[in-house]
Amino acid sequence: MSKPLHDTLKRVTDRIMDRSRDSRAAYLAKVEAAKKKGPGRAHLACGNLAHAFAASPEMDKPDLASARVPNLGIVTAYNDMLSAHQPYEHYPQLIRETARSFGGTAQVAGGVPAMCDGVTQGQDGMDISLFSRDLIAMATGVALSHDVFDSTVFLGVCDKIVPGLVIGAATFGHLPAVFLPAGPMTTGQGNEEKTKVRQDYAKGLVGRDALLASEMASYHGAGTCTFYGTANSNQMLMEFMGLHMPGTSFINPGTELRDAVTRAAVKRALSITASGDDYRPVADILDARAFVNGMVGLNATGGSTNLLIHLVAMAKAAGLIISLEDFEAISEVTPLLARVYPNGLADVNMFHAAGGLGVVIGQLLSDGLLHDEVTTVVGESMQDYTREPHLDANGEAEWREGAGASLDDKIIRAISNPFQSKGGxxxxxxxxxxxxxxxxxxxxxxxxxxxxxxxxxxxxxxxxxxxxxxxxxxxxxxxxxxxxxxxxxxxxxxxxxxxxxxxxxxxxxxxxxxxxxxxxxxxxxxxxxxxxxxxxxxxxxxxxxxxxxxxxxxxxxxxxxxxxxxxxxxxxxxxxxxxxxxxxxxxxxxxxxxxxxxxxxxxx
Known part of the structure; x- marks a missing residue:
């Protein structure tokens, strides 16, 4: 049985709500005004509408013109240079086909830039990396400004991309938003060996050829890098904040299960529009409880320090003011439950195999260290995120009870036996x-x-x-x-x-x-x-x-x-x-x- 919410989490949540009273009220008033306008297509002139679906398939045009069915807007960070975003190349087609099969339509609303800190690390291009987050938010605003969408899905993974997309999604808080991960690349060269070669190169013991061969063996295919850096911390955050389908962060690209959970996410995005009976605008998800849960997840998993900056900016977009004091208070009571490289030798694939985020979330809930009663894209409880997806007999995703306990205590620990009593x-x-x-x-x-x-x-x-x-x-x-x-x-x-x-x-x-x-x-x-x-x-x-x-x-x-x-x-x-x-x-x-x-x- 779960314990009541920890006093510190309650105190921090109340403190955020109190200091954000005016800004949150202004934000919600803006969202409410957009809700009252109703679906944008109902108010557009005929010329506006004709431009919006002139290039759409003929089979979709009657539905788009009549606004009888929900239209899904896709905002994508696809490019084929970056491994984390390369899998998104074929997502729009899969999303469109899935939307039609469930009585909806889908269009790519727009693309956003996606730069890789792994490429620009130590290079001049790194100087614009952080700024790219706000540019991505702006590009999302441009994409959704056409006002022809009933719901949205966001395709993005890495360091500034997910925070920028969340800022953009929050700005259009009246629209539902589901984030679709692409998953990590399969495990390549071990992290310990990669680190040794890097240090040997710095010492002058090996040459550039050996270093390049090592790096290429580590970063070798489609998907996110397998260490627990900002990209994978982002994916953790989307589950802890209820914006992913449960258990989908670390499923490898190009697998049947990855396609199945993507189809399920599209179905869900179409079912939570204002025209249905389970309307879930993203403004209802992005409340103080969600951000507190995100801060807990960051500490419990030893996540990226970059999220200290991004969470503040993301919260601000939703009318909420969080501070470093909030992070510190949560860190003091949140045990470290995961060891994933660079905090350990395991990569995210090993972490996922050991029980992954579902086990961590379940352990935290059992000790009152997460808000359980929250609105997410799938329901009203974080208990949903202790479940994990599997393929059913028809090749579609179904969610079953997760492992519950760690399958490898060198990677994930029980709440009663943490790696550290306080966060990272x-x-x-x-x-x-x-x-x-x-x-x-x-x-x-x-x-x-x-x-x-x-x-x-x-x-x-x-x-x-x-x-x-x-x-x-x-x-x-x-x-x-x-x-x-x-x-x-x-x-x-x-x-x-x-x-x-x-x-x-x-x-x-x-x-x-x-x-x-x-x-x-x-x-x-x-x-x-x-x-x-x-x-x-x-x-x-x-x-x-x-x-x-x-x-x-x-x-x-x-x-x-x-x-x-x-x-x-x-x-x-x-x-x-x-x-x-x-x-x-x-x-x-x-x-x-x-x-x-x-x-x-x-x-x-």
Whole structure:
């Protein structure tokens, strides 16, 4: 039997609702006004309608013209360069055929950009990665602005794509929205071997040919990368927030079951429109309880720190205000129940085989650590998400009771025997500002690092210093002017191998930055998202080489030990070279208007 909702979750939920009272009321009023207008096709002029389905198959035109049946809008992030989104190439045809079989129609409403941080990691293109989230939201707005849809399905997986699509979906809160995952690629080279080759390359022990062969063996087919980074954290989040069909996040592409659950999701999207008797606008799903459940899921699974930024922005689009304090409070009471690389050796396929999200959700529900009574795309309870899909005799998806308990306690643990008693995220506060650290993969003896700082303005300079053998003692590497206003807040994940090598040499090292780390952040202590950022004159801009800083995840502190440092003038930086090339000049207005990282680093 499940326990009552944990007091901390209730308190955090009430706090979010209280501070969001005015903004949420304004949002719901906007949604209600759109609902009252009714289906858009009923109000369009004949010329408008004719343009909307001029190219549609003749069999669909009578239904589109009469608005007798629901019309499903598809928003897709398909491209065939990126493995996670390549499977979506054939989804529109499958969705259209499925919609017809259930008495509906479907059209691709529009496409959104999808860039890969794996491709741009350490490259100039990374400087527009975070901004692409808001651009995706805008593109979703353009796609749905034609106002001819009764329901929507969203095709997207990776780092900025899902948050951008959620922001767009929330903006059209009167429409139902179902998110369709594509699934992870099958398991390739093991993560332990991949990490070893990367470090050997950084040490100069193997050449580029060996490194490329290793990377190609790891990233080898269609689907998401199999580590638990931001992309797969997004998929977890969509289940915890009730926007996926249950248990569908980690089914591999190109399988019968993947097609079957996609068909089932299309059927569901058509059945929850305003014209039916089970209307589920996405505004009803995206409430404070859903976001609290998402924060719990992030902590319980050791998910990506990028979601700390994205969840704030996503909530804002639904009229809700969440803060780092909310994440911290939830982290304090949420046990870590999963170990998936980089927090362990298992990949997401192994995690799914061990019971996956259904087991984690069931364990959390049993201890009162999730809101159970919530609106989702399938029902009114998170218990639905403890079930898992199977193929029936006709090759269609049916949902049965899940495993209930972990099938491998090296990957998933019971709530009574967690990997850690607290979640994997820590808020750090002190004279250097506020920051966050992902500690789920960091050894406890490295949770506190006190050392002199070495200052850098870009990660290339850090790599050069490493190659020159300049790190010979305990060091806190500070990479500043990496915030959203400075250069778009790129990830600094390419520093992970060399910092890991320094750790292996017995040095105490940490990273402090106003930039981001990858969702695959691992064993090196990293105080990231430092706010205020250097460009805003934050204390990080007052540091000089040799100043001593204390990064203390145990006590939640980020301190400059010499208080006189704060009396200095903040340094400035010439960032002009980082504002041109690779499309960065097109995002000048984004850099000028972006909000702080604490408020979602958003344009909205």
């Amino acid at each position: 995220l820590r808020k750090l506060v002190g004279s250097l500002g506020t920051a966050v650290m992902k500690v789920s993969a960091v050894a406890p003896e490295r949770h506190v690092i006190e050392a002199p700082v070495r200052l850098f303005q870009d990660q290339g300079a850090v790599k050069d210093a490493f190659k020159n053998g300049e790190f010979t003692s305990d060091t806190i590497v500070v990479v500043r002017f990496q915030g959203p206003k400075a250069n778009g807040m790129p990830e600094l994940h390419s520093l992970t191998p060399l910092l890991g090598i320094l750790q292996e040499r017995g040095l105490k090292v940490a990273l402090v930055t106003d930039g981001r780390m990858s969702g695959a952040s691992g064993k090196v202590p990293a105080a990231i998202h430092v706010c205020p950022e250097a460009l805003d004159g934050g204390p990080i801009a007052k540091l000089r080489d040799g100043d001593v800083v204390r990064v203390d995840a145990a006590a939640g502190k980020l301190e400059i030990l010499d208080p006189t440092v704060l009396e200095r003038e903040a340094v400035s930086a010439d960032l002009s070279a980082q504002h041109v090339g690779m499309g960065r000049e097109l995002f000048a207005t984004f850099r000028a208007s972006v909000s702080s990282v604490e408020t979602g680093a958003t344009q909205f």
